[in-house]
Each structure stands twice: as structure tokens, then as C-alpha cells.
Amino acid sequence: MSTKERRLRAFAEREKVFLDAARELIASNGMLNLQMQRVAHLCDYSVGTLYLHFTSKEDMLLALLTERASERIKLFQTVARWQAGTRERMLGFVLADVIFARQQPLFFHLHQYLTTQVISAATSPSRRQQAHEVHQPLAAIFEAVIREAQACGDLPSSSLSPFQIGSGLWALSEGIHTLVHAEGLLDAYRIENPYQLLFQHVNALLNGLNWQPMCDLNNASSGQQLIECIVSAVFSDIDPLITAPLFSAIDQDSQ
Amino acid sequence: MSTKERRLRAFAEREKVFLDAARELIASNGMLNLQMQRVAHLCDYSVGTLYLHFTSKEDMLLALLTERASERIKLFQTVARWQAGTRERMLGFVLADVIFARQQPLFFHLHQYLTTQVISAATSPSRRQQAHEVHQPLAAIFEAVIREAQACGDLPSSSLSPFQIGSGLWALSEGIHTLVHAEGLLDAYRIENPYQLLFQHVNALLNGLNWQPMCDLNNASSGQQLIECIVSAVFSDIDPLITAPLFSAIDQDSQ
DNA sequence: GGAACACTATGAACGGGATTCATTTTTTGA
DNA sequence: TCAAAAAATGAATCCCGTTCATAGTGTTCC
Incomplete structure (x- = not known):
């Protein structure tokens, strides 16, 4: 049959x-x-x-988004396989997300649009379910690194679950993306390179969690060097037009 | 005339x-x-x-959102006037935001919806401009506290501008709200009280910035007590149905 | 082979609602 | 009082997403 x-x-x-x-x-x-x-x-x-x-237009858009999840996961997996400290890998995840958002701005907008309750309500439950399942590995990947960090002593154990710890970084990353895309907001405050700012905040948060090795926040250029280092170690195959502005002073980003 | x-x-x-x-x-x-x-x-x-x-339906919705900005600002001002340490006040701002989101879920959804590029494009430039202007004071209020913290030594001076420093907290807060409202996401990870989590992350971030007095992240209940303390000192006039779940263990939130 | 049946594909028609603009009504100022 | 200007009107338009009665295609079984 x-x-x-x-x-x-x-x-x-x-x-x-x-x-x-x-x-x-x-x-x-x-x-x-x-x-x-x-x-x-x-x-x-x-x-x-x-x-x-598709049950509706929104349903189709969600399918479009879900279809691309695997690319995002691939970026995350590349980072996870990287032989480096746990803290470097966490930064790598954030970097992967930024790269993804820059590589595929369309998908970023879709994500933002479909996350809205009004729009989400117009998608079919089965496809929402599917979208969740497909994204599951993303969380699993960073949870594993968090567990490893706790096991090897890079990160003090906590009453929070690994996912809860990771959710802070996730939220921070998501939030910066939102600010970046809120038209005109960053111009108003003359923030030239929001993603460098994101890395600073991530480092502050990791420091706050006592994630070893601690990073000197006053030394901005060493932070940028670290990003550059991660890029060349893990994302050397990505178009420099996308990665270069993340660690160089001048931002050529035009969204 | x-x-x-x-x-x-x-x-x-x-x-x-x-x-x-x-x-x-x-x-x-x-x-x-x-x-x-x-x-x-x-x-x-x-x-x-x-x-x-109104030039369009979306334009009207944006006007609706802008109209309510003053209430949000009022909450912020209440916090700013509070006689307390700078760090407490920063937590107070985050708390004010959570209270606002719980008090006026409609406006939270509007905000989320209208921030989307697709929808934002359907609003008139003049009203977008107006929305920006009206929100300006929000940033100004927390910038002042950050400056004060740097002046009195609670916060080490930094190469970042006060707004840049604040943007991390802002993004974190915005990001948690987004995760909260992404249907089913938190259920999937059995996160019962996302806002308690937010406060933990905020404390971690503030610790990471070396914002004095440092907070012991392992002692979750002391964190909750602090929130309860801020609520009774600053937001005693707010309906306990809204504020209680923010510091008690059981979350009665039903969005 | 072909008749009956089941499964697919079709696209014209429907419906809902945002937006427009020719016309009417009201206000102004001399 | 009245012509000109300004404001208000809502029926008509237009745009699209969605549906469903009908036509088409493949399958099964004698």
C-alpha cells in the first residue's frame, strides 16, 4: 500500500x-x-x-517560520560542538542568534509578528504545536551547556533550573532585538551598535551569575576581541558583511 | 481669533x-x-x-497606546520619588513595568502588536513621532537614577552612557514579557512565576554591573521579601490581586 | 475494459470590513 | 442675509481572505 x-x-x-x-x-x-x-x-x-x-494566511506564515527553525538550530549546534569554555559557548549562542537575525531579517519579522497574541490566535493549534516541537532542541542545546558549566564548576549551582537560568539570556537577547527593530528608538538615543551593547549586557549578566571566567566589563575592546575570536573560530563560513559589524566599531547595518 | x-x-x-x-x-x-x-x-x-x-485603524490603535503612556510614566515617577537606594529604585522600575503590564494587559498587547514592523508601517509618521516623544520621559527618569548611582558610588562609572546601561534592564524586562506572552512556552518548561524569574535575572544583571549593595542570588526568599517591601512602600494603592502574585509563591495569574 | 466510487483540485462567488470622496450640512465673516 | 469656506456624512468602492459546489482524476473490482 x-x-x-x-x-x-x-x-x-x-x-x-x-x-x-x-x-x-x-x-x-x-x-x-x-x-x-x-x-x-x-x-x-x-x-x-x-x-x-493551510487553514489561514497566518497559518502559512507560521509554517514558513517553522520551516526555517532548522537553520537556527544548526547555528546553535555549531556553537555547541565548539571546543571551548562554557562561557564562550553561551556567548556563542547569543552571537548565533544575532547572526541569524541579520542573515534572515524576514524570519525575524515573521517571528515578531506571529508571536503577537492577536496574530497567533489566527494560526491552527496543530501548527503551533509543531512550531514548539521544532524549537525544542534550541532550548535543549543551551540547557546542556548550562548543566556542563554547573558540573565543571564554571557556574555555581542554583535553585533555578538550567532552563530558568538560560531564560534570562534568552529574554535579554529577545529584548534587544525588539528594541533594535522598534523603529527610530535607537536613533533617538544615538546607539550605534546595539549588538555590541547586547554582548556587554550578556557579559554583565554572566558575571552576575558568577559564571567563570569573569569578564572585565570596563575593557570594551577585549569584549569585542572575544566576539571576533568566536566569529573566526565558529562562524568563519558566514558572510563577513554580516559578522564584521558585530565586533568592529562602525556599524554598516541598514536593517 | x-x-x-x-x-x-x-x-x-x-x-x-x-x-x-x-x-x-x-x-x-x-x-x-x-x-x-x-x-x-x-x-x-x-x-x-x-x-x-486617524489615517488608519492601526494609527488609531497607536493613538490609544500613546494616550496611556502617562499612566506608565506616573508609576515610574512614583518609584523615582521614593526615598530609597538607587538599586531599590531600579528594581522598582522593573516592578512598575510588570504592574503596568498586569493592570492593563490590553495595552501590553497593543504595544506588542504595534511594535511589529508590519503593523508599525501602517501608522502615520507623525503619530509615531508623537509616541516617541511621549515615551521620552520614561527613559529620562531611569537615566537620572543611573546618574545618581554613579555619582554616589553605588555604580562604578562606565564607558557606557546611562541610557545604554539602562537599556539592558529594559531589554531584559521586555524580553521576559515577550516570553510570558508567547503562548504555551512557559507551560512547556513549567515556569510558574515568570516575574519572580525576571527579578532574579535583574538582580543578577545588577550584580554583574557591580551595583551596590550586591544581592545574594542564592537566597530567593530574601529577593521576594524585597519585592514585597517595594510593593508596600511604593505600590500600596495597587490592587493586591495584581501585586500579590509577584512576591508570593503561588501565581494566580491567568493572563 | 470500463463502471462505480473515492479522492483532489478548481476558481468563481461570497463576505467582511477598511477606506474614500462626491455630496450635504454647518459655520464663518462681511 | 448670504456666499464662501470648512466640516461632516455614509453609500459606494475596493481589496482580499476564505469557502464550497462542481469538475476532474485516479483507483478498485468485476
Whole structure:
């Protein structure tokens, strides 16, 4: 009975085709102008067929986001495999997130948009579930490093669970991204390189947790050197246009 | 030539009437079901008149958000006037933010929704500008405390500007709010009281900045006592239903 | 082979609601 | 009092997301 399997596979493949088309259309016209009609027509299918896959437009966008989770996880895994201290790897995770946001601004916006309650309510529960499952490994990866740090004495044991400890870094990172994308906010305060700022805050937080080896916050350039070092050790394959502004003084970022 | 002035005042008053109606309708039917028609009719005006005030629905929502900024600022000012150490006051700001988010969940959702680039793009530049201006005092208030801390030696001077230092706390706070509202995320990790977690992270970050007096992170209950103390000193007029879960172990929060 | 059946795909039509603008009403000032 | 200017109106428009009755295609079994 391979008929059914074959059909399922074909269905899954078609879903990818739709998502590719959606991505392409968003890339050229912006998320605001994405129309279900156009997605369907670009793939030579009818709208009805498109709606066999997604319960709504938002549902499709969430699928698009979920599809890309694996790339983010890959970046995290690269960091996790890196032979370095636990603290360096934690910084590496934050860096990975920044790189991801810069590499794929579209996905960052999608994430932000779909996290909103109003919009999230328009997605199907099953796809929300799927999105969660797919992101699970992200947390698992950094939890492992936190456990390792506690085991080897880099990090004092705490009443908090590893996830709870990590959530602080996660929130800090998420929050900076939000501030960065709140139009005009950073201009108003003449903050030129928000991501360098993020690393400073992360270092402060890690220091506050007594995560060894402690870092001298007054020496900003050594912090930048560390980032540069992580980039060349772990992310040497990433386009320098994306990574360079993270440790050099001048920010060429134009979002 | 008071005619013009009178008209302007009347216009501003009518805008308030519209915003009140919008708030009422959102409160009863949810943001998703807000219709411009209904807002206009509830005020006995035509849709056209409504559109003399707002360039779009999103523009109206942003106005609604901006209108409420003063309440948030009031909470901050209460904290700023409190006769206490600088570190306590910084915690107080974070607490004020949490209280605001719990008191006015609607405005929190609006904020989240309108910060999104997709939605923000649908608002008028002038209103975005206005929203910025109105929020300016928020930053000014906490910057003053940071300056004071540096002056009195609670906080070592740094190469970062006061705003830059504060932005870390701001981001952390914003990020936790985001995680809290990302449906199901906290359930998945059995995090019962995210705001207690926020205070722990804030304390870690402040410790990391060497903000005196340092706080013992292992003693969670003393942290909770501090929150309780701030609440009774500064926010005694706030409904205990809102403040109690912030320092007691059981979280009755149901968003 | 082909008839009956089940499963898929279709896209015109529907519906909901934001936005507009030609027209009417009100206010102003001489 | 009245023409000109300003403000208000709401029916009509337009735009899209979503649906569903119908047509098409593949499958099964005699």
C-alpha cells in the first residue's frame, strides 16, 4: 500500500513549493503585500489547493517560520560542538542568534509578528504545536551547556533550573532585538551598535551569575576581541558583511 | 481669533471620545473584532469623521497606546520619588513595568502588536513621532537614577552612557514579557512565576554591573521579601490581586 | 475494459470590513 | 442675509481572505 505514502510525500513536497513561493513573494513585495492568490498562481495551483495545506494566511506564515527553525538550530549546534569554555559557548549562542537575525531579517519579522497574541490566535493549534516541537532542541542545546558549566564548576549551582537560568539570556537577547527593530528608538538615543551593547549586557549578566571566567566589563575592546575570536573560530563560513559589524566599531547595518 | 483655538480644542476632545469608545469596544469584543464602523457609530459620528482623526485603524490603535503612556510614566515617577537606594529604585522600575503590564494587559498587547514592523508601517509618521516623544520621559527618569548611582558610588562609572546601561534592564524586562506572552512556552518548561524569574535575572544583571549593595542570588526568599517591601512602600494603592502574585509563591495569574 | 466510487483540485462567488470622496450640512465673516 | 469656506456624512468602492459546489482524476473490482 504505497499509494498513500506516495500521496503524502507529494503533498509534503507541494507544501514546500508553496512556502518557497511565499518566501519569494515576501522577499520581493514585503509581507504586507503578500496575497494568497498570488502564492497559489505562482505555483500554478488554485487558491483552494493552497487552503488544503493551510487553514489561514497566518497559518502559512507560521509554517514558513517553522520551516526555517532548522537553520537556527544548526547555528546553535555549531556553537555547541565548539571546543571551548562554557562561557564562550553561551556567548556563542547569543552571537548565533544575532547572526541569524541579520542573515534572515524576514524570519525575524515573521517571528515578531506571529508571536503577537492577536496574530497567533489566527494560526491552527496543530501548527503551533509543531512550531514548539521544532524549537525544542534550541532550548535543549543551551540547557546542556548550562548543566556542563554547573558540573565543571564554571557556574555555581542554583535553585533555578538550567532552563530558568538560560531564560534570562534568552529574554535579554529577545529584548534587544525588539528594541533594535522598534523603529527610530535607537536613533533617538544615538546607539550605534546595539549588538555590541547586547554582548556587554550578556557579559554583565554572566558575571552576575558568577559564571567563570569573569569578564572585565570596563575593557570594551577585549569584549569585542572575544566576539571576533568566536566569529573566526565558529562562524568563519558566514558572510563577513554580516559578522564584521558585530565586533568592529562602525556599524554598516541598514536593517 | 479664538475660533480656531476653540475648534482645535473641540477636535482634540472628540479624539478622546473616539479613543474611549475604541477602548470600550476592545474591552468587550477583543482587538480582533474592533471595527471602525462601530467606533464611529458608538460616538454618533460617521466613519468619515473618524478618518479625519486617524489615517488608519492601526494609527488609531497607536493613538490609544500613546494616550496611556502617562499612566506608565506616573508609576515610574512614583518609584523615582521614593526615598530609597538607587538599586531599590531600579528594581522598582522593573516592578512598575510588570504592574503596568498586569493592570492593563490590553495595552501590553497593543504595544506588542504595534511594535511589529508590519503593523508599525501602517501608522502615520507623525503619530509615531508623537509616541516617541511621549515615551521620552520614561527613559529620562531611569537615566537620572543611573546618574545618581554613579555619582554616589553605588555604580562604578562606565564607558557606557546611562541610557545604554539602562537599556539592558529594559531589554531584559521586555524580553521576559515577550516570553510570558508567547503562548504555551512557559507551560512547556513549567515556569510558574515568570516575574519572580525576571527579578532574579535583574538582580543578577545588577550584580554583574557591580551595583551596590550586591544581592545574594542564592537566597530567593530574601529577593521576594524585597519585592514585597517595594510593593508596600511604593505600590500600596495597587490592587493586591495584581501585586500579590509577584512576591508570593503561588501565581494566580491567568493572563 | 470500463463502471462505480473515492479522492483532489478548481476558481468563481461570497463576505467582511477598511477606506474614500462626491455630496450635504454647518459655520464663518462681511 | 448670504456666499464662501470648512466640516461632516455614509453609500459606494475596493481589496482580499476564505469557502464550497462542481469538475476532474485516479483507483478498485468485476
